[in-house]
Amino acid sequence: MFTRSARFYDAVYSFKDYAAEAAKADALIKERNPGARTLLDVACGTGKHLEHLRGRYDAEGLDLDPELLAIARERLPGIPLHQGDMTTFELGRRFDAVICLFSSIGYARTVEDLNRAVAAMAGHLEPGGVLVVEPWITPEAWQDGHVGAVFVDEPDLKIARVNLSERDGRLSRMDFHYLVATPAGIDHFEERHELALFTDDEYVAAFGGAGLEVEHDPEGLMGRGLYIGCAPAASTR
Numbered sequence: 200m201f202t203r204s205a206r207f208y209d210a211v212y213s214f215k216d217y218a219a220e221a222a223k224a225d226a227l228i229k230e231r232n233p234g235a236r237t238l239l240d241v242a243c244g245t246g247k248h249l250e251h252l253r254g255r256y257d258a259e260g261l262d263l264d265p266e267l268l269a270i271a272r273e274r275l276p277g278i279p280l281h282q283g284d285m286t287t288f289e290l291g292r293r294f295d296a297v298i299c300l301f302s303s304i305g306y307a308r309t310v311e312d313l314n315r316a317v318a319a320m321a322g323h324l325e326p327g328g329v330l331v332v333e334p335w336i337t338p339e340a341w342q343d344g345h346v347g348a349v350f351v352d353e354p355d356l357k358i359a360r361v362n363l364s365e366r367d368g369r370l371s372r373m374d375f376h377y378l379v380a381t382p383a384g385i386d387h388f389e390e391r392h393e394l395a396l397f398t399d400d401e402y403v404a405a406f407g408g409a410g411l412e413v414e415h416d417p418e419g420l421m422g423r424g425l426y427i428g429c430a431p432a433a434s435t436r
């Protein structure tokens with residue numbers, strides 16, 4: 200997925216305020232579980248949220264992509280980072296909080312995989328633990344034909360990344376075209392990203408099916424909303 204673009208990931212997403220997002224996620228967790236001490240970031244990418252959460256939690260991360268994990272490992276020495284699939288992972292321990300941010304859940308391409316991913320995350324919660332999932336766009340809000348662009352203008356790195364958004368049934372499809380200039384040369388490559396367009400009902404059902412009480416915050420960290428689930432306080436699951 201991010202094979203060609205991993206080393207440019209942080210530059211492309213430098214517009215994101217990871218410090219503020221991490222602070223907000225931390226506050227949401229502590230409101231529901233004031234004693235939370237341990238946290239797992241599922242689909243942690245290059246570890247930018249973990250960078251700001253590591254001082255507040257005993258934190259760990261998990262991601263499918265080895266290139267992104269390699270960057271996270273450089274950023275976060277000493278933090279356990281696991282390679283794994285969000286729909287099937289089993290770390291053999293539980294956490295007070297599990298987060299899955301920046302719409303990574305959309306990479307679970309079917310409702311069945313959404314349910315499996317939420318169940319895997321819920322299965323890693325301690326009693327009273329909190330699951331925070333930042334969703335991808337809903338089918339109603341998705342705009343076919345939307346054109347997107349990100350530009351990076353650093354002294355030794357110029358990037359133009361453009362894409363046309365399309366829909367294929369329940370999948371959103373973005374073919375990203377990268378034009379990258381560094382002192383070593385100019386490169387052009389393409390990456391296809393497909394994320395499922397889940398409905399609000401499907402997110403809520405996934406949380407309920409995993410035994411969590413769920414709330415929906417329509418604004419969330421960056422306007423995409425948040426689903427916040429709480430595990431039962433007693434370990435009766």
Ligand SMILES: C[S@@+](CC[C@H](N)C(=O)[O-])C[C@H]1O[C@@H](n2cnc3c(N)ncnc32)[C@H](O)[C@@H]1O
Pocket residue numbers: 200201241242243244245246247248261262263264267283284285286299300301302303306307
């Ligand atoms: C948009 S990035 C978000 C990364 C990071 N959370 C952030 O906020 O920058 C989506 C992430 O989901 C990861 N991902 C996609 N499918 C996955 C899967 N099945 N299991 C675990 N991680 C996955 C990708 O490797 C990538 O790191």
